[in-house]
Amino acid sequence: MDYKDITDFVHQLYGTEDFVPLSVPRFVGNEKKYLEACIDSTYVSSVGPFVDRFEEEIACYTGAVRAVVCVSGTNALHMALLLAGVERGDEILTQSLTFIATCNAISYIGAHPVFIDVDRETLGLSPDALDAWLEKYAFLSQGVCRNRRTGRRIRACVPMHTFGHPARIEEIAAVCGKWGIELVEDAAESIGSRYHGRHTGTFGRIGALSFNGNKTLTTGGGGMLLFNDPELGARAKHLTTQAKVPHRWEFRHDEIGYNYRMPNINAALGCAQLENLDRIIASKREVAAEYKRFFEGRDGFAFVSEPDGSFSNYWLNAILLPSRAEREAFLEYTNDHGVMTRPVWELMTDLPMFEGCERDAQRNTRFLADRIVNLPSSPRV
Numbered sequence: 294m295d296y297k298d299i300t301d302f303v304h305q306l307y308g309t310e311d312f313v314p315l316s317v318p319r320f321v322g323n324e325k326k327y328l329e330a331c332i333d334s335t336y337v338s339s340v341g342p343f344v345d346r347f348e349e350e351i352a353c354y355t356g357a358v359r360a361v362v363c364v365s366g367t368n369a370l371h372m373a374l375l376l377a378g379v380e381r382g383d384e385i386l387t388q389s390l391t392f393i394a395t396c397n398a399i400s401y402i403g404a405h406p407v408f409i410d411v412d413r414e415t416l417g418l419s420p421d422a423l424d425a426w427l428e429k430y431a432f433l434s435q436g437v438c439r440n441r442r443t444g445r446r447i448r449a450c451v452p453m454h455t456f457g458h459p460a461r462i463e464e465i466a467a468v469c470g471k472w473g474i475e476l477v478e479d480a481a482e483s484i485g486s487r488y489h490g491r492h493t494g495t496f497g498r499i500g501a502l503s504f505n506g507n508k509t510l511t512t513g514g515g516g517m518l519l520f521n522d523p524e525l526g527a528r529a530k531h532l533t534t535q536a537k538v539p540h541r542w543e544f545r546h547d548e549i550g551y552n553y554r555m556p557n558i559n560a561a562l563g564c565a566q567l568e569n570l571d572r573i574i575a576s577k578r579e580v581a582a583e584y585k586r587f588f589e590g591r592d593g594f595a596f597v598s599e600p601d602g603s604f605s606n607y608w609l610n611a612i613l614l615p616s617r618a619e620r621e622a623f624l625e626y627t628n629d630h631g632v633m634t635r636p637v638w639e640l641m642t643d644l645p646m647f648e649g650c651e652r653d654a655q656r657n658t659r660f661l662a663d664r665i666v667n668l669p670s671s672p673r674v
């Protein structure tokens with residue numbers, strides 16, 4: 294198969310004949326200045342002014358009541374689930390079309406993922422499939438939601454905003470409310486993305502962001518917890534800092550804590566990145582608009598646009614190919630011709646660790662997993 298017009302288009306889009314990567318960070322602001330200030334101050338580790346500033350600024354940017362830094366998005370999710378009251382043996386409703394981190398965090402607690410289908414338009418958890426599964430398999434007993442077949446408690450639901458496109462999160466929140474299930478949003482890919490004007494990750498009591506190197510805003514590695522409840526935020530700060538009781542010199546810890554606090558040097562990078570975030574997202578949306586125009590009316594390529602009522606950061610642009618065979622041919626040609634493209638993650642249900650987990654029919658999930666390809670999506674700033 295010949296996809297020359299597509300590789301030519303991508304090279305022209307980025308103004309280069311060289312290899313075009315999938316997603317690379319841009320450091321066009323105060324990154325070096327803040328890193329230097331951080332080093333000069335000697336506060337490079339887990340305490341320092343950039344940590345507090347980054348938390349305050351992310352809270353302000355997202356509209357969360359409180360934001361708490363973590364070392365990675367994965368441990369932000371782990372902490373989020375702990376704070377949601379998830380315990381060993383609980384079941385967590387989530388999607389199979391996600392990055393491994395979502396399910397690893399569930400597994401750290403000894404809880405079990407249950408895989409619910411996604412929507413074809415949003416690529417995120419389907420509130421209809423969620424409600425249908427719960428109606429069929431769940432019951433409420435004294436306010437606790439349980440799985441009829443396993444008897445296990447269903448404690449939380451973790452939808453993910455795939456590639457930065459918001460899921461139908463208000464409807465998901467409503468279903469969770471009806472069944473007494475805690476909503477924990479995996480907003481790792483969706484900083485800057487909003488649904489009906491509200492930032493992703495703020496629809497439940499807890500959300501998690503990631504600042505890994507390939508994400509829209511990077512701190513090298515890092516994550517952030519978002520809270521609507523200041524007390525839960527304070528508890529997160531305590532647990533992520535070894536559960537140390539504040540004191541000028543005494544080392545007293547009042548429960549099992551975690552060393553999950555982002556170092557000041559990473560937060561310095563984050564503060565600088567945040568100053569340019571809206572510019573970066575505007576540029577990514579321009580790239581997306583150009584792809585959309587290019588693929589419009591081209592048979593066999595469906596460009597994935599932001600869902601109605603939402604504003605997407607277009608973290609990774611995606612198209613759907615007609616079949617798995619064509620997807621393979623497309624991946625082969627583009628990667629051979631200087632354009633980095635990738636299939637979506639292998640489904641969680643196909644990985645050995647999660648083979649035995651409960652799931653629904655996964656119709657849209659399978660359809661999408663066979664067809665999605667991600668295209669180069671770096672901002673052009």
Ligand SMILES: *Cc1c(COP(=O)(O)O)cnc(C)c1O
Nearest residue numbers: 365366367392394395481503505
């Ligand atoms: C990136 C990502 C995470 C967190 O990853 P870290 O590398 O630990 O920051 C979690 N969930 C999803 C869906 C992601 O894409």
